[in-house]
Amino acid sequence: MLNAKIPAGPLNEKWSTYKSTCRLVNPANKRKLEIIVVGTGLAGASAAASLGELGYKVKAFCFQDSPRRAHSIAAQGGINAAKNYQNDGDSVYRLFYDTIKGGDYRAREANVHRLAEVSGAIIDQCVAQGVPFAREYGGLLSNRSFGGTQVQRTFYAAGQTGQQLLLGAYSAIERQIALGNVEMFNRHEMLDVVVIEGKARGIIVRDLVSGELERHFGHAVLLCSGGYGNVFYLSTNAMGSNVTAAWKAHKKGAYFGNPCFTQIHPTCIPVSGDHQSKLTLMSESLRNDGRIWVPKKQADDRKPTDIPEDERDYFLERRYPAFGNLVPRDVASRAAKERCDAGFGVGTSKQAVYLDYADAIQRYGKIEANKQGLSNPSDDVIIKLGNEVIKEKYGNLFDMYEKITGENPYETPMRIYPAVHYTMGGLWVDYELMTTVPGLYALGEANFSDHGANRLGASALMQGLADGYFVIPYTIGNYLADEIHTKPIPTDHPAFVAAEKEVADRINRLMSIQGSKTVESFHKRLGKIMWDKCGMARNEEGLKQAIEEIRQLKAEFWSDVKIPGGINEMNPELDKANRVADFIELGELMCLDALSRNESCGGHFREESQTPEGEALRNDADYMYVANWEMKGEHEWQLHKEILDYEVVKPSQRSYK
Amino acid sequence: MQHYTMNLTLKVWRQKNSKSKGHFESYQVKNISSEMSFLEMIDVLNEELIAEGKDPIAFDHDCREGICGMCSMYINGRPHGPWEQNTTCQLHMRAYKDGDTIVIEPWRANAFPVIKDLMVDRSAFDRIIQAGGYISVNTGNAVDANAIPIEKQKADDAFMAAACIGCGACVAACKNSSAMLFTSAKVSQLSLLPQGDPERKTRVLNMVAQMDKEGFGACTNTGACEAVCPKGISLSNIARMNAEYFSASLVAQ
Numbered sequence: 001m002l003n004a005k006i007p008a009g010p011l012n013e014k015w016s017t018y019k020s021t022c023r024l025v026n027p028a029n030k031r032k033l034e035i036i037v038v039g040t041g042l043a044g045a046s047a048a049a050s051l052g053e054l055g056y057k058v059k060a061f062c063f064q065d066s067p068r069r070a071h072s073i074a075a076q077g078g079i080n081a082a083k084n085y086q087n088d089g090d091s092v093y094r095l096f097y098d099t100i101k102g103g104d105y106r107a108r109e110a111n112v113h114r115l116a117e118v119s120g121a122i123i124d125q126c127v128a129q130g131v132p133f134a135r136e137y138g139g140l141l142s143n144r145s146f147g148g149t150q151v152q153r154t155f156y157a158a159g160q161t162g163q164q165l166l167l168g169a170y171s172a173i174e175r176q177i178a179l180g181n182v183e184m185f186n187r188h189e190m191l192d193v194v195v196i197e198g199k200a201r202g203i204i205v206r207d208l209v210s211g212e213l214e215r216h217f218g219h220a221v222l223l224c225s226g227g228y229g230n231v232f233y234l235s236t237n238a239m240g241s242n243v244t245a246a247w248k249a250h251k252k253g254a255y256f257g258n259p260c261f262t263q264i265h266p267t268c269i270p271v272s273g274d275h276q277s278k279l280t281l282m283s284e285s286l287r288n289d290g291r292i293w294v295p296k297k298q299a300d301d302r303k304p305t306d307i308p309e310d311e312r313d314y315f316l317e318r319r320y321p322a323f324g325n326l327v328p329r330d331v332a333s334r335a336a337k338e339r340c341d342a343g344f345g346v347g348t349s350k351q352a353v354y355l356d357y358a359d360a361i362q363r364y365g366k367i368e369a370n371k372q373g374l375s376n377p378s379d380d381v382i383i384k385l386g387n388e389v390i391k392e393k394y395g396n397l398f399d400m401y402e403k404i405t406g407e408n409p410y411e412t413p414m415r416i417y418p419a420v421h422y423t424m425g426g427l428w429v430d431y432e433l434m435t436t437v438p439g440l441y442a443l444g445e446a447n448f449s450d451h452g453a454n455r456l457g458a459s460a461l462m463q464g465l466a467d468g469y470f471v472i473p474y475t476i477g478n479y480l481a482d483e484i485h486t487k488p489i490p491t492d493h494p495a496f497v498a499a500e501k502e503v504a505d506r507i508n509r510l511m512s513i514q515g516s517k518t519v520e521s522f523h524k525r526l527g528k529i530m531w532d533k534c535g536m537a538r539n540e541e542g543l544k545q546a547i548e549e550i551r552q553l554k555a556e557f558w559s560d561v562k563i564p565g566g567i568n569e570m571n572p573e574l575d576k577a578n579r580v581a582d583f584i585e586l587g588e589l590m591c592l593d594a595l596s597r598n599e600s601c602g603g604h605f606r607e608e609s610q611t612p613e614g615e616a617l618r619n620d621a622d623y624m625y626v627a628n629w630e631m632k633g634e635h636e637w638q639l640h641k642e643i644l645d646y647e648v649v650k651p652s653q654r655s656y657k
Numbered sequence: 658m659q660h661y662t663m664n665l666t667l668k669v670w671r672q673k674n675s676k677s678k679g680h681f682e683s684y685q686v687k688n689i690s691s692e693m694s695f696l697e698m699i700d701v702l703n704e705e706l707i708a709e710g711k712d713p714i715a716f717d718h719d720c721r722e723g724i725c726g727m728c729s730m731y732i733n734g735r736p737h738g739p740w741e742q743n744t745t746c747q748l749h750m751r752a753y754k755d756g757d758t759i760v761i762e763p764w765r766a767n768a769f770p771v772i773k774d775l776m777v778d779r780s781a782f783d784r785i786i787q788a789g790g791y792i793s794v795n796t797g798n799a800v801d802a803n804a805i806p807i808e809k810q811k812a813d814d815a816f817m818a819a820a821c822i823g824c825g826a827c828v829a830a831c832k833n834s835s836a837m838l839f840t841s842a843k844v845s846q847l848s849l850l851p852q853g854d855p856e857r858k859t860r861v862l863n864m865v866a867q868m869d870k871e872g873f874g875a876c877t878n879t880g881a882c883e884a885v886c887p888k889g890i891s892l893s894n895i896a897r898m899n900a901e902y903f904s905a906s907l908v909a910q
């Protein structure tokens with residue numbers, strides 16, 4: 001039986017009760033305890049810094065050349081917190097409720113409530129570090145509403161919120177490095193967890209510059225290694241984002257929770273050709289002012305500006321009059337796909353819809369003209385004024401669009417299409433963020449998280465920092481209090497030797513194949529299977545085919561992949577091969593999970609489970625659980641359900657009509 | 658936008674590791690689409706090299722959207738290539754035409770040793786930050802975020818300085834390999850904010866000392882750094898840092 005270790009008592013008292021009753025480690029003992037942190041994005045850097053400050057001996061690892069480059073840096077829109085600075089009725093309960101509802105009732109109440117409770121302290125901490133959030137003229141912090149929420153609770157720093165938050169956490173970890181409390185290993189990739197007598201006791205890493213394998217001991221191991229959206233090959237994730245750390249943990253006994261829950265973001269720049277290496281997100285905030293449409297005629301090749309108003313289909317406004325262009329991400333994405341599949345897509349690939357700012361430019365232009373007291377302004381003046389307003393609000397995004405596509409979005413509508421963006425699934429963790437392997441924790445996007453089947457905008461940054469700054473410093477003490485007598489285990493212990501040998505053997509095997517196809521080509525093929533059959537819409541037949549195809553792909557990979565270069569040197573192709581091999585195995589599990597969940601919820605849409613109008617149909621009677629998978633052998637998993645108990649919120653069907 | 662394809666000659670710096678001597682190698686790439694990004698063009702070449710049994714070109718990159726600061730190519734004599742306020746990963750092939758020759762080198766600076774091919778070691782930047790690029794506040798110590806109002810203009814200026822992505826193009830562009838623009842951006846951000854005040858003096862002294870220790874050169878106010886900075890970090894930050902340094906040294910004496 002899975003025990004989530006949720007503290008007893010009323011929901012809003014659980015976390016304070018936990019904090020005042022959990023065991024503590026005294027300062028003298030902290031110095032004797034070593035903690036390994038894999039990953040230094042928001043979750044990892046905040047955890048490593050906070051634990052270092054407490055006096056633990058921390059070793060942190062990342063595969064980039066500096067913690068400042070983690071994928072968290074790319075987050076654009078903002079971070080939520082229940083501060084209620086705008087006096088618009090926000091509260092811890094509301095943020096909790098919105099997150100549970102937004103997650104389509106597939107998240108754990110106690111965790112989500114804690115997340116909402118600590119959200120305010122995150123903003124305080126970041127401001128104290130010097131994070132330059134946007135401010136109003138009075139000098140106080142500015143907020144915006146994000147992703148259609150009814151309150152303004154999102155804090156932001158232009159379109160670079162992730163960058164500023166990460167640089168804050170980075171400065172905190174660098175300070176601990178300077179003080180000697182944290183030892184940092186850049187350009188190192190974790191390739192296995194070492195488990196001794198049932199507890200996580202260390203890791204095996206590869207120094208990516210020299211190619212050498214290293215063993216590191218820790219009394220506890222924290223995985224903060226991010227999400228696995230790159231299993232789809234094309235996604236908005238950074239090129240290096242991967243599942244390897246989480247997957248190795250899974251193979252060593254950690255259960256994987258809800259692997260198929262993937263978030264597809266509606267507003268990304270579409271694929272331009274076979275050469276495409278990644279996709280770029282256009283922030284959700286663009287939907288606040290832009291209108292989404294396709295031509296009413298199929299395969300209409302006219303220029304968008306030549307298509308008259310009454311020949312345009314504003315399909316989100318048509319289908320969802322109450323929310324219009326601001327429906328949640330999953331709903332907007334599926335609606336765009338539906339139009340394109342039906343032959344109404346635009347652009348060369350026909351896999352795109354328009355995001356049009358012409359109306360907004362007019363609207364803002366008129367308001368500006370009014371403000372400036374211009375009577376009867378000409379159309380040109382209105383457009384000029386409107387463009388200025390849009391530039392101030394979205395300038396950096398419009399520039400980015402123009403750099404990539406060569407088109408000017410002030411003059412012609414942008415083309416957008418949904419893309420894989422975030423993975424709600426991940427390693428299962430209990431209330432203390434511990435996986436099913438004692439002493440092994442997962443934080444940030446790497447865990448199955450607080451977002452259920454769909455994450456709300458601006459909540460991933462909040463969760464990563466909540467886990468690292470405010471949750472793990474307490475919960476890890478509760479475990480380490482029993483470890484103060486455990487002496488550091490020498491890394492010539494047989495378990496370390498065996499784990500390193502396993503890693504070395506696998507690398508040797510990969511390098512000895514010397515087949516005919518590049519790693520990249522396998523990754524692309526995997527991505528295509530996943531996108532076509534385990535993407536925005538899934539059905540039984542497709543998923544079964546996908547599982548077969550992935551198994552064949554795996555066999556082919558291990559007999560025909562071609563990796564240049566050597567083992568004991570910098571070899572990016574080998575690094576990639578290690579990751580793609582794990583993605584292939586994960587892909588199979590994702591399809592299996594999607595197959596076993598015959599309902600539609602959040603980002604997971606099973607075609608068999610929809611209303612006559614084509615809306616998602618959840619099935620609480622049969623599927624109100626977290627699906628946790630235990631690996632039993634090759635192609636073999638066992639399902640363990642964590643039944644979700646809603647004590648406070650009453651689940652309802654989401655409707656945006 | 659009219660799309661087209663092109664054939665190009667690339668002259669790329671190849672260097673096996675930090676110890677070996679490097680050299681240029683020429684490659685022909687064919688049918689490159691104007692819609693590709695510069696790095697996707699390199700991807701295409703690398704796939705061909707692997708197919709031919711050759712070693713692909715190593716280069717740093719991650720986000721491919723101009724924010725992580727990882728990509729770092731010196732293209733035809735200019736860090737990050739020809740476009741204004743742009744990173745290598747955001748450069749697109751429509752900047753070139755059929756028949757062009759493109760020379761690609763790593764950042765060149767003593768403080769940034771080459772690891773392999775176009776990849777360099779920029780850990781000196783991390784050590785400059787370690788010397789003082791932070792506010793000493795432990796988790797849990799903070800007061801309410803709105804307890805300290807900050808003038809909007811100052812907050813905006815601090816943000817502009819904080820936008821630095823730590824790519825090192827400024828160093829690569831400078832004939833003295835000076836890291837003044839990078840260092841001054843962080844010093845500026847923290848000295849503009851009231852939170853940064855208590856450590857203001859030690860911060861600038863320690864960060865500048867570390868910068869010198871790492872082997873970065875002196876600043877002779879040429880402005881090459883500002884011209885290539887992908888984030889538009891302004892030279893005025895250097896002026897601010899010099900002023901901070903001056904007043905801090907007076908006190909220190």
Ligand SMILES: Cc1cc2nc3c(=O)[nH]c(=O)nc-3n(C[C@H](O)[C@H](O)[C@H](O)COP(=O)(O)OP(=O)(O)OC[C@H]3O[C@@H](n4cnc5c(N)ncnc54)[C@H](O)[C@@H]3O)c2cc1C
Nearest residue numbers: 039040041042043063072077078190226444445458460461
């Ligand atoms: C384009 C984009 C925009 C976004 N915008 C927002 C937003 O506005 N608001 C919001 O809330 N969320 C946003 N998100 C989501 C959010 O950015 C991420 O979910 C979050 O930053 C993840 O943080 P993390 O610390 O868990 O992981 P990451 O930041 O991905 O860090 C992972 C770390 O693990 C390391 N690592 C991984 N594997 C290994 C290994 N095997 N060995 C060693 N190290 C390893 C990496 O080096 C890195 O340091 C956005 C995401 C994208 C893609």
Ligand code: SF4
Nearest residue numbers: 821822824825827886
């Ligand atoms: S100052 Fe500009 S060029 Fe220098 S590291 Fe920062 S972003 Fe790069």
Ligand code: FES
Nearest residue numbers: 719721726728746
């Ligand atoms: S790859 Fe991240 S800035 Fe270029």
